[in-house]
Amino acid sequence: DAGVTQSPTHLIKTRGQQVTLRCSPKSGHDTVSWYQQALGQGPQFIFQYYEEEERQRGNFPDRFSGHQFPNYSSELNVNALLLGDSALYLCASSLRRTVNYGYTFGSGTRLTVV
Amino acid sequence: GENVEQHPSTLSVQEGDSAVIKCTYSDSASNYFPWYKQELGKRPQLIIDIRSNVGEKKDQRIAVTLNKTAKHFSLHITETQPEDSAVYFCAASNTNAGKSTFGDGTTLTVKP
Numbered sequence: 371d372a373g374v375t376q377s378p379t380h381l382i383k384t385r386g387q388q389v390t391l392r393c394s395p396k397s398g399h400d401t402v403s404w405y406q407q408a409l410g411q412g413p414q415f416i417f418q419y420y421e422e423e424e425r426q427r428g429n430f431p432d433r434f435s436g437h438q439f440p441n442y443s444s445e446l447n448v449n450a451l452l453l454g455d456s457a458l459y460l461c462a463s464s465l466r467r468t469v470n471y472g473y474t475f476g477s478g479t480r481l482t483v484v
Numbered sequence: 485g486e487n488v489e490q491h492p493s494t495l496s497v498q499e500g501d502s503a504v505i506k507c508t509y510s511d512s513a514s515n516y517f518p519w520y521k522q523e524l525g526k527r528p529q530l531i532i533d534i535r536s537n538v539g540e541k542k543d544q545r546i547a548v549t550l551n552k553t554a555k556h557f558s559l560h561i562t563e564t565q566p567e568d569s570a571v572y573f574c575a576a577s578n579t580n581a582g583k584s585t586f587g588d589g590t591t592l593t594v595k596p
Binding site: 374403405410411412413414415418426428464466471473474475476477478 | 527529573
């Protein structure tokens, strides 16, 4: 049973560029949440997708956008990259209607903006 | 929105001792409280969780307690082992809303 897979694992981009990160949720999960984790800090919620719609959004600018596909996989897009966007981006999947609501995390994409 | 505070930020114990990490939350609507362990360079992994209708939950050497009135919950690790060394994150969520808010983490070091 495959867990959550994220790609790419590492990425180096230049300020002002755009980036797309990808996530395939754990088999059987239908909800994808994206988090940004800066070094030494806890994960910060970016947004959550369920049934191909953005259901909740954290305190991130519109430069951060996403998408969920019919197969539940998801993309995170960041436009006009800033140095401060350098972080580990974690994808977490879960099953919406379940008693067990814990996340399964992917290994993350380490984004470095130079 | 929800705010989760976690203490201490670092914790060092001798092997075999107990470790306690405490979190407080602000939103009384939160009803699900998971704990995650993140080893260096690895993904966070769910180690235990508790729901608001339960005051305590145990799983071998790990236990979590919840005080809804005071809005705080704690992770207790007994008989610590070097492999327990990691960063531990608490989180709070409202299962109707779905999003989890995380604390800033506790770096636990277990000295052999």
